[in-house]
Amino acid sequence: MSSFNEINPAGLAVAIVPDSFKGSVPASGVAEAMKLGVQAAARAANRPVDVRTMPFADGGEGTLDAILAAWEVPARELETTDAIGRPITARFGLSPQGDIAVIEAAEANGLPAVSDVPLRPLEATSYGVGAIISRALDAGVQQIVLCIGGSATTDGGTGLFKALGARFLDARGGQLPDGGGALRDLETIDLSGVDPRIHEVTWRIACDVTNPLTGPSGAAAVFGPQKGADPGQVEILEAGLGRLAQVLVRETGRDIAQVAGMGAAGGLASCLAATCAVELVPGWELVADVLGIHRILADADLVLTGEGRLDTQSLAGKVVNGVRLASPHTADVIVIAGSVQLEENQIEQAGLLAAYSIAPGPASLEELSGNASGLIRATSYNVMRTYLASR
Structure with a gap:
């Protein structure tokens, strides 16, 4: 230019x-x-x-629209599910060269999309976000920019990873139900079926908070109430995220529990960070780089x-x-x-x-x-x- x-x-x-x-x-x-x-x-x-x-945009709400407008490309659409499993149409963006996908996670797990019903903080799932990621991988991108703000979920990104082929199992080998509330019973994670293409792309995640996954400043304690969790449910979610972190260490060798930013969006990036090389970047900085401001x-x-x-x-x-x-x-x-x-x-x-x-x-x-x-x-x-x- x-x-x-x-x-x-x-x-x-x-x-x-x-x-x-x-x-x-x-x-x-x-x-x-x-x-x-x-x-x-x-x-x-x-x-x-x-x-x-x-x-x-700053990596939060409106980022996808801003990038699509700057790139002068239309949004790509797909059928997926919202944070409580209802069918929805979500969007994502592909750069003009087709090498970068921009995903606004709230398109699938956003809080506003489920504001028409009583919030379900223990069952809310990020599965729909994983479906968008899968479609972006199908497009052959080399980089995925994931904007994670505005979520209704506190599932540690387990729903996202389920959509990519992971299985989260209890002590009897049964697959856990969706949501962060069930993670207290997590015993093993079967990663054998995870889409191998997640290791072939560059991951950049827009994140403007430094909260860890667990603890008094973690995802459940700080953000759980915003997503409808009462004090008892916050304790359940905290226990579940703690258990997830423990099992991830055992399965992947990476301890992400206290990594700055892992508490963002209910721990949405946690499973990705434990298994892939991810870069957490302040939202405005990431958007500036993607757009070449x-x-x-x-x-x-x-x-x-x-x-x-x-x-x-x-x-x-x-x-x-x-x-x-x-x-x-x-x-x-x-x-x-x-x-x-x-x-x-x-x-x-x-x-x-x-x-x-x-x-x-x-x-x-x-x-x-x-x-x-x-x-x-x-x-x-x-x-x-x-x-x-x-x-």
């Missing part, structure tokens, strides 16, 4: 790299609205501006990014922080957000030139969401007119 300056040496180079405004506009829609506003401002000021857009940021004079709410979390591992870190030190970085909840000194200390809310005045969340695209475009226009007037 050529640089900005090779294309338009006399113009201002603007890179637009936003997250979604969750619940309102996907990242691709935010990027398009920002682009329209910037281009309209440039025309009004009669100034040459070269604009490039790249929808972005540095290619459009390298020569930018101005970088526009944004998300639904700019707050202290935005400065610690979210898209805004990732874009700021990836931007050249010579570029000005401006944030456009649904709401801005940072003080002026925090914005300055974060290395941002400015941050703007799309709210034109007092408004409810419903009002802002209903016209978010138009408000993003209008705010981008005003920001760009002001910025051009200062140069």
Whole structure:
């Protein structure tokens, strides 16, 4: 990809790299609205501006859509099951070259998909995620990028591994039922039928937490209640994950119980990490690498990014922080957000030139969401007119 300056040496180079405004506009829609506003401002000021857009995400909800939009490829679909075994249609992405698969695990084991029924934390399974992985392997990929946030499961990834051919057995040789609640009775793991192709691909897992699999900061204790587990069920899940870790050590020689990040998504990556070489990467960093974000940021004079709410979390591992870190030190970085909840000194200390809310005045969340695209475009226009007037 050529640089900005090779294309338009006399113009201002603007890179637009936003997250979604969750619940309102996907990242691709935010990027398009920002682009329209910037281009309209440039025309009004009669100034040459070269604009490039790249929808972005932090490895959580919306990552698949952002990557598909940036790659300009359609989603691949397959029939699988949700976290309680109901048939669903899930999606995944293949890079234009067909060598990388991007899987958003929540497509199959996501919490929102089972919010219509009482949560079943002991039985919830990641089996459907494994079915997506199997289809990606069928496509002949060389690398699998697995985004694991938003799960309804605490099964240590056993469901995922069942779908790939593993058998989790009790002391009598019977296969355990789905879910983390049954893992207390785990005696052996039969890996003889596991798809050998899992060892032939590169595994990169988007993970933004450092929680271990077990213990007081582990998957069951910290995240179990979010998935409907009461204190008694948390104890059952903790015991099951502990037993899983013990048996994995015996079967594979790898002790993953206290490895940072293994507690993410109910231990979803645990069986993979015990049997394959996996790399856990902060979500925004992984997405940046997959999309090659540095290619459009390298020569930018101005970088526009944004998300639904700019707050202290935005400065610690979210898209805004990732874009700021990836931007050249010579570029000005401006944030456009649904709401801005940072003080002026925090914005300055974060290395941002400015941050703007799309709210034109007092408004409810419903009002802002209903016209978010138009408000993003209008705010981008005003920001760009002001910025051009200062140069």
